[in-house]
Amino acid sequence: MTTATPTGRPPADLRSPAQLLAALPYLIGFRPERSVVLIGHRAPLGHGLGLVMRADLPRREDRARQAQALAPRFTLAPHTGVTLAVVGGRRRPGSPPPHAGFVDELADALGECGLPVLHALWTARISEGAPWGCYADPGCGGELPDPRATVTAAVATESGTVAFDSRDELAALLTPRSPDAVACRAELLTRQPASPWPEATCVSDAASVVRAAFERQLRSAGPPTDGEAVLLAKALEVSEIRDACLAMAVPPREPRAREAERLWLTLVQELPPPHRAEAAALLGYTAFMRGDGTFAGMALENALEAKPDHVLAGLLWTVLNHGMPPEQLLDLALAADPTGMSGFGLPLSDVETDQPA
Structure with missing residues (x-):
């Protein structure tokens, strides 16, 4: 199962791996499990958040096919590259993070589309204290902060964006x-x-x-x-x-x-x-x-x-x-409302509501 989230979610720090991983629930709407999340970096500088896509981690025999299906979607809008975030699995001591083969397939597919993988990250789960690491650098890693304490969470809360604990809950x-x-x-x-x-x-x-x-x-x-x-x-x-x-x-x-x-x-x-x-x-x-x-x-x-x-x-x-x-x-x-009925009597900006959409 794949979900795509276009630009419009709360901003995330693409330069801080731990903060970015902790912010994933607020970028896709729920706390991912056994997932890969592809995060586009918007052109021209690459600091802004572009398309964000989540997919279930595939079986080994489906890795190449899923990678080839996901990568081309990042060519429909200007991106300078993609960060990969894998959620799930257990890392063995002295070994690279799990699902490294799938990360390689994604890197190859994105490369064929002219998009480099700017960072490839892994975490066991999205929760405070969960281990995280990098696929390219064995020395890169640590423990995740509290997802609710990130800047992204604060911005999301202010704007009324809700992050659910699971896809089923949403x-x-x-x-x-x-x-x-x-x-x-x-x-x-x-x-x-x-x-x-x-x-x-x-x-x-x-x-x-x-x-x-x-x-x-x-x-x-x-x-x-x-x-x-x-x-x-x-x-x-x-x-x-x-x-x-x-x-x-x-x-x-x-x-x-x-x-x-x-x-x-x-x-x-x-x-x-x-x-x-x-x-x-x-x-x-x-x-x-x-x-x-x-x-x-x-x-x-x-x-x-x-x-x-x-x-x-x-x-x-x-x-x-x-x-x-x-x-x-x-x-x-x-162009949808040539009759001028849009709003049905509701003013544009001063409707009072306490319930976030």
Whole structure:
């Protein structure tokens, strides 16, 4: 399993191996285990954080194939090189860190793409006191600091970024709040006409439904009722409404974008397939635009599971897996709302919310 995180995560010190390893949970959204993390250094100077990708450590027979699949993704944006971080395994005294063969395969694959490996690091686990070392220098190594005490952690906390203890814990955010409620809504939606509103007022009526949902969310009114959930599902199927919702993803991390992401996540938890695909695709796009490729990928997987032929989710999934940076999809949001409905009554920067996206 592979996850790509484009630029947008909290900054990390690429020159300090121990600090960089300890910061990995904040760069990919969760604490990695048995993983390789590839960290791109942005051109022109190489000091900035570029594309960050995590993949499961492969079996020995799959090393070369996985290396050849990962390396080309760093050529789609300007990078000066890549740092490799391997998490997992036990180092024997007097021996190089484990998985050295895979690191060599990655170095060869990246070299074929014109990208040098600037540093190759290993740690047994991401926790305070865990041993770490370097593949190229036997004398390089030590113990990791507390990941929560790094500069990256402080910046992440300030911006509302959460690092989960595992990938499964992060993925659990997308599970239904109440399977019984979701089943009930699935039955209601099968009996619902194609549009519950007259054609002449369809867009304005659907916009009113979304606006009311944001108002309930700001009042902390709790999850939607069955009737509200059904109307929201139908509203997101209106192309003009979906486009206006896309536009709410920018500027990323602004309060309005956070409120939008909260609502899309709620609807993923509250709607049945295939209807939840619209909300999941919006959630994936919003997470992608703020630089959280890991959660974006999970949301898009959720959308495609609910509706395999969902066009927007399929497009975003392809973009994400090719390692493209968010700015290449900025125009999708900027051109998405010709009707001027974006925001549904929410101001751009002064929405009050205590819940991070």
